[in-house]
Amino acid sequence: MFPARDYDLAATLDSGQAFRWRPDADGSWRGVVSGRWVRLRRLPNGIAAETVVAQTDWAWLKDYLQVGADLRAILRTFPDDAPLREAVRACRGLRLLRQEPWECLASFILSSNKRIAHIRQIIKTLCERFGEPVAAPAGEPPAFAFPSPERIARLGERELRACGMGFRAPYLLAAARRVTAGDPDLERLGAAELATARARLCELPGVGPKIADCVLLFAFGFARAFPMDVWVLRALRRWYFKGQRPTPARLRAFAQNHFGPHAGYAQQYLFHYIRTQPAATARADTDNAHPGHAPNS
DNA sequence: ACCCAGGCGCTTT
C-alpha cells in the first residue's frame, strides 16, 4: 500500500494520458506497467497495488503513479482564476503520471486525429500482436508488454496498418527505427532543456508540437510542457478569451505566461474538466456575445 | 450519410 491523499485513480488512469488501464466492476484498475501486470485499488489513505510476482522494490510503480508528488503544493502554484478554481474543484485527485518514454511517444504518435476510445483499441491490438507476454493471475486474460522500439522497427508498415492505425503506421515505424538507432536517445532526453528536448522530438516524423509536449509532460516530467489539443484550445478560448478572436500565437503566449511552473498540471485539469462537462456547454466556445473573465494582457 | 477525433505535413496565402 502506498500512502496517498487526493488521488483519484479513475480521473488519473482514464483521462487520456495513459491508454492501457481497464476498470473493474469493484472500482479497481488493471494494467501493465514496465512489463508487469498490476491491479490498483483505492484505499482510504492510499493505493493498494497487486502484482503477480511478489515485489521487494516498488520504486517503478511509485514513480509511475507519482505518489510522492505533493499535489496541494502544485495546486498552490496555479493562478487564482475562476476557470482553474472550478476545474480543480471538479477534478479533485487528478494526477499526472510518469510514463515510460517509448510507450508514451508511440502511444501519442497513434493518437493524432483519433478519439481516446479508439487510441486504446489500436494500442491494445498492437500489444496483443507484438508485445512480449506478461505473467497474469489465473483467470485473468493474457497480458502483454508494450512492444519495444526494436520489435516495431522489424515490422512492416502493412502489419502496423492491420492494427487499425491507418496513416500513422509509417510514422510509428520510422520513429521506432530512429529510436532504435539512438536518434534521439530517449534515456538522455529528459536531462536536456525543455526547448532542446522538444526540438529533438519534433524531428521525428508524425511528431509535432502537441505530441512532443505530451511526451515531455507525461514521460519526462517537464512541468511547464503544455499540450494544446482541440479540447484545451476550446477551454482557453471559452474561459479566458470569451468574445475574442485570439490568434494561435496569442494563445501559445498566454498558455506559457499565465499558468506558472506547473502549467502542464493546469492543462490536465482544464482538459479533464471541459471533457467531463455536459456536451451542450462544452462545445459553446464559438457563440458568445458576453465577455466573461477575460484577461487583457 | 455526415461529422469529428488529445494532429501532422505540405502547400498556399
Place this chain on the structure above:
DNA sequence: AAAGCGCATGGG
C-alpha cells in the same frame, strides 16, 4: 504566421 487540405479509421 496562419490558414487549407488530405490523411485512415471508426463511432455517434
